[in-house]
Amino acid sequence: MAYARTLPHRLDPDEAMTGLMARHILQGDFPVFFHGQAYMGSGEAYPAAALFFLFGASAKVLLVAPFILSLLFVVLVIRLAEALYGKTAAAWTGAYAAVPPAFLAAYGLSPRLGYIETLVLGSLLLLLAMKIREDARRGVRATGRYAAFGVVAGIAIWTNFLAAPFLAVSAVVVAASRFRSLLGAHGLILAGGVLVGGLPFWISNLQNDFWSFAVVGFGEGSLKRLAALRFAERIPYLLGFRHIATETWLGWPGTALAASALAVLVAWMAGAVGGVTQGGATRTNDRRSTALIAFLVAVSLGAYVLNRFGYTGSPRYYFGFYVVVVLVFGAGAAALWNRSRAAGALIGGAVLFGNLFGLVLGYRALSDRESWEAKYPSVKPLIEFLEGVGVTHAYANHHISVRTTFASREKIIAAEPIYEPYAKYRRLVDLAENAAFVFQGRSDHLGTPEVFEENIKLMGGDYRKDVRGPYTIFHGFRRLDRGGTLRPAAWGASSSNPKSDPRLAFDRNTSSRWTSGRPRREGDWFEIDLGTRLPVQRIVLLPGGNRWDAPTGLRVMVSADGRKWATIAEAVSLLPGLHWYGNHPRRDLSGRVEVFAGGALARFVRLAHLGADPKWDWSIGEVFIERSGPPDRSPGRREAVWLGALAEEAGEKGNLPESLRWVEKAIAADSEFEPGHRHGALLEGVK
Template sequence: MIGKSDQTRQLLIWILIGLFFLAVIVKVGLLSIGAFPFNSDEAIVGLMARHILEGNWPVFYYGQAYMGSLDATLVALGFMLFGSEIFVIRTVQILLYLGTILLTVNLSARIFRSHIAGLVSGLLLAVPTVNVTLYTTVSLGGYGEALFIGALLLLLAIQIDETPDNTLHYLLWGFFSGLGIWAFSLTIAYILPTSFIVVRGLIKSRRSRWWVQGALIFLAGIIGALPLIIWACENGVSILFQEFFGSAIAVNAGSDILSTLVKHIQHLFLFGITVTLGFRPPWTTEPIALLLVPLALIFWLLVFIQIFRRLRDESSHRASYWMIAGVMGAVILVFVLTPFGSDPSGRYFLPIYVTLAIFAGDFFAQPAFRINAPFRALILAIIVAFNLWSNLEAAAQYPPGITTQFDAVTRVDHRFDDQLVDFLSKHGETRGYSNYWVSYPLAFQSDEELIYIPRLPYHLDFRYTDRDDRYEPYQVTVEGSDRVAYITTFHPALDGNIRASFRELGVGWDEEKIGDYQIFYNLSRPVRPEEIGAAWFGN
């Protein structure tokens, strides 16, 4: 005969399986209708994974040194099992996210001593905002890993707080902290608040030689971050710190500190809060699912009240509440004080939604103020409906679809990629030049038969950075070719510049338009960008 506790456990397991199924259905459903364009950042992850299988393992994401190759390594394992396909990249992200949901359900239930709290948190992650759906379905190199490792660090911190004499928990926390810093520095938002719990655990521990525990944590962290440490020894620590603190997106270079700080605070309120709560998708400032936004706002205001009440709670779990809230505080602090605050997309706010979902679970299970259960159930149903509606509405607007691209000039319609590959292959134009948003998807989709390095600007003001040209072997391949073509997108001024330059050089050519792609091919001689690129190489 099954006891009541066993029946409850079985019921909880089935509900958890249902949450997993719901999360998968949402993502697979959106993927099946082609809602997610295959953009260049994701293509680079796929190319890295291919190169790993060929025996070339990079320490970091191509062209930068603040995001490790952990994601590409996991994708490489997927490629080894199922082939080098886009769906494999996204399957890896879905599996990582399911792991994040599982850890978050456990975390919420542990902190608030309520299975209901855990399941509600899981429901809000299974049907999340558009921002979370996007960055946990497509890969940008490390966001899925950051959320998963972050949730694991929070759970380990709870374990340490409850059993401060368990050395294994300290070692695991140290290892995954190091691994997280290498995988993606966004995990610092988790390391900072959990480190206070870890230090408190060392103090509470009955072991007199607490410093030995601390040394073991440090050693485990070094092991986790070993690829990063070796790279820093070979290339210098200064480059690493510059990259970690956002040099790649430092668009406000030269601005005074106060004006930059004000701008980042504006971005926080205008872009960060709205995208985190799901009021807008990450690629535009236009609202989404507008009819339900007021009700969603009410829900999240109630959750914020719950948070403030919990932080004033004098219970023994207060430190855990502050730790979860500390993740939000750390994200905001890093966003405001570093160049990452110049990014309006909302991807850096992913940890905030997860922590809000945790407190939302607490609000539903045991509100800190009087509010009846039917009303809580109703408003929970509304917020889930709001999230689902916003995802479906975003998917229906294709182009751009559910895209990672905030700037309209980077939103290439990739539904024409197969036609582009066929055209270039048919005409023997296997080498050439394009912009960042064309080059890498083209290389991946053609199995690297078509190599077009990003030496052309995509900004309408001709701004260009050589950071776009991320993979040296491609440079060697194209520069050694005696036949090249050019591909542009959304840039009439650049097209005119290319035509005028060809005429001035006495070069003949043909043109073709395929979707958003403007192709200059069949050149009478190879022309290098240095011969025609004064308009952008001089910037």
């Protein structure tokens, strides 16, 4: 399974992101969490960075850290099983952990941060808690164990909230062992360990209003019931009865595995009464151990059913259960072995054989280039094409962008158009002289290539379009000429909604707006009277109140006399927020719509809505119009551009109050500076 994951084309986006984080560490950027999140620690990326430094960055080297952690998990659960149930149970537990269900092997070996670490840290917490309990019975102070427990607990909190059940159960064991000592020095030592172990976590949360805990929440009653059902549905998959890729039943091996696993479970439950280990003196310990495991199961079930992620049914959220699974198997198989070695070997061996069968199928699934290519096509032809045309920056969906950046060793920086997890990449692509747009079918934020092309034509610009394998690539953008500023002092306006003042659409205040007064539909229109005939070059609309208030489609018509109309631009499927940024397009959350009019001579400009949406009204916060001619180079405009750049820079650094101050100064310098109004609306929450 480990070998299958190292094949060159096998990295999925999350794994590639781990690799990029390791590269960033070597470049002096030290992440605390997985890029784009605030609740999954970056710990695994640091040993990966060290390995990259020694052996170079590659998919194979990236796998080494989770592979070592997987081996460590096997060792720890052997020790844990021995402490709970004895050496026979430890041997069976080790065998099951070494030949596990396919999902445990595949996901545990995946370098995606936090999952195999959860099992390692959870096992270590339980083991330390039991050692502390043992020390308490023997009357040994063992201060070092409290410190170690605290440090591991802190690392677990930082690493993944999936460790919460282990933290809760082990904390109860420690508290029950020596509650009074926790009120004194031992408690301070343990708390200090939690602080030290999770220091990056605590510092980051203090600096960011405890943002990690924003994901902590409880599902509603219906979601809780759904979560319980989803967990029940997932048990056969988690235990390896179903194929890891297709999720179909494994046929007779799956049935045999399920029956054998059930027998082991019954044997484990019986062991709580009859004893797993041999000898009456050990039965009390067996019952306590079984009670501990049952308590862990109950806490884990409660955590996953109650939290707001449990209803998704994603098997990764149940990953912590594998500690319970391996221990229950080890104890149950040991109980069978102690009663009848033949029965133990037959039933325990059947479970291991079923796991091995699932692992073989999993290996084949991971090694199948055709099925992998269908989901994550190789980015090699894309990289070769971009390098061939001299493009070093691109916008693309996450599953393309991360793999492209890692595979090219950051020679090509690709970023999500809007929700880029690593903000630095997005900024680098924004500022690039020549950025491409890459599609593989439909893009989450840019629609289909056909929709994107329709919007580029609406905005006015030249470009090249090429297809390489499954990828459609737009590049070589050239923005058509900008025009001079038209000021709205002499404008008049009318609209399809007589109850909304159309002049609010050009009062240069984005907090006011014209609105259609009803959900967007065909027939809504907004008309501007420029006061005199002028060559119109470009029209820009900013939505008012909500970015979703942008039109779904738009037809732009012009007239010299208000009676005879000519259509100069039209797009049925708009991509609000797509606009020119330097020499290439960019999309943001502003809801802005940009139309190239091409110097059409007009006094009247009519904007007619196309399409319908039952949820949102159509509104215009501000409309800007440029006339053909040289761009505005007045002192006020030059000052506004400079101040606008400062505002954007402050915003990129997260200093929103400072960014807003620069925006206000830019608009004061030139009220017709559209980027200032757009940026200000975003900062004020018009999103």
